Amino acid sequence: MLVYVVDHNGQPLMPTTRGAFVRIALKEGRAKVTRTKPFTIQLLYETTSFTQPLSGGTDPGRTNIGEAVLDAGGEVLYNAHITTRNEEIPDLMAERKAHRQASRRGERKVRQRRAIKNGTITFPLEKERTPRGCEKPIVNKYIRNSEARFVNRKRPANWLTPTTNQLVETHLNAVKDICRLLPVSDWILEINRFAFMRMEDGSILGADFQNGRLKGYPSVNAYIFALQGGCCACCGKPLIEHYHHIVPRHLGGSDGPENIAGLCNECHGKVHTGKLSLDKLGKAKKYAALSVLNQAIPFIYDGLVELFGQEHVHICFGWQTSEQRKRLGLGKTHDADAVCIASLGNGSQPRQIPEPYEIKQFRRHNRAIINNQRERTYKLGKETVAKNRKPRFEQRGHSLESFLKSLSPVWRLDACQVMEVSKSTRYYNSEGRCMPGTVFYRCRRKTPGFIHGDIRRQGPSYGIMPFVCLHIILMQASRRGVMPT
Known part of the structure; x- marks a missing residue:
């Protein structure tokens, strides 16, 4: 059994297989257990810090990552397979956007009710206005909408999308966690750049990459308009009012022209009501994982350079990993690829490969649930008479709207004057809730x-x-x- 060792200052030392030494040190109080998976002890006395050069390797990926560390003799000191949660990030960002829009919509409705009550509404009641930062005019009802919030926002240098940023941090955090266990001196990263056009057509070379189907068109919508001749894809009417995603984006639909259909207003309404189907058309995202990986790899390399220094970070390519794997007779797994990558860095021949550690990421907190608001309550005295101004979905009991309609006009005004309103309360997760990964x-x-x-x-x-x-x-x-x- 391989036991990882750190000194009294927390710096990693070479691991040991001396089980008797570990047991005696723990029994006599000269060491303590700091981690159980993988099993790690910390020495409680001063010792020398002599170490040997170790090489680590990373097989990058969006969902599956391989990590391995080898010494100069080819012994595998660490081997892990990591399952990320990167695929969840786009859906979580879309969910957060929906919550943010609902919150701002509620704030705007409050301002509208306040303007109606105080007589400060705008005339005409519905007026088009083009705020700074907006390309098209928007309709203002009762009040003037505020300026677009993104006007004063600036993205910093080397800005990454949330999906790519999470993937970069996942790779670098995995390497940092390994460096807390082992004194790794060099790191090797497999570099792959995926050319999607060539993956579709192997004959594409050189300038052919610049002569794609969208060349000469300012946008995908312009290409769809020219492709369909300005006519609706369903009824043939010479009018395109909507560019519809055949496979919805929240279901993995692509933004490419193969998944977009130009429709008139009437056919677009039929599609959304289920009276017209476009299921035989459209395509889902085909290279979403490879696209994110293309963006992340350069930043992963830069992060490794910050950790180890330029002279201690090396790269290899996928064909080199494949040849090494065939030479060693290993199967096509992510942890085996990581072992091959690490062996390419120090030129060693890996010995017997142990079973890899299985590491799985999971979400720790749920902001949408923490900030979720419950329904507001209307009371007459101590009796609850209604909940919410308008009935929510599948609400049982009166809403304020239905309760006031049930009263006679004589009592309606009096009820509004004496009615007490308690605001909706925020719901917070209990401390005793079950977390993912709990044993x-x-x-x-x-x-x-x-x-x-x-x-x-x-x-x-x-x-x-x-x-x-x-x-x-x-x-x-x-x-x-x-x-x-």
């Missing part, structure tokens, strides 16, 4: 059956048994009114 244990009791066991995060000194099936645990816990923490 639950069942304590062995004398009483038979699963229902009689206690569920705890950390079991007592007597026998405990880990359970993988979280669904069964939560189901049994809910029957007894116990929520695992």
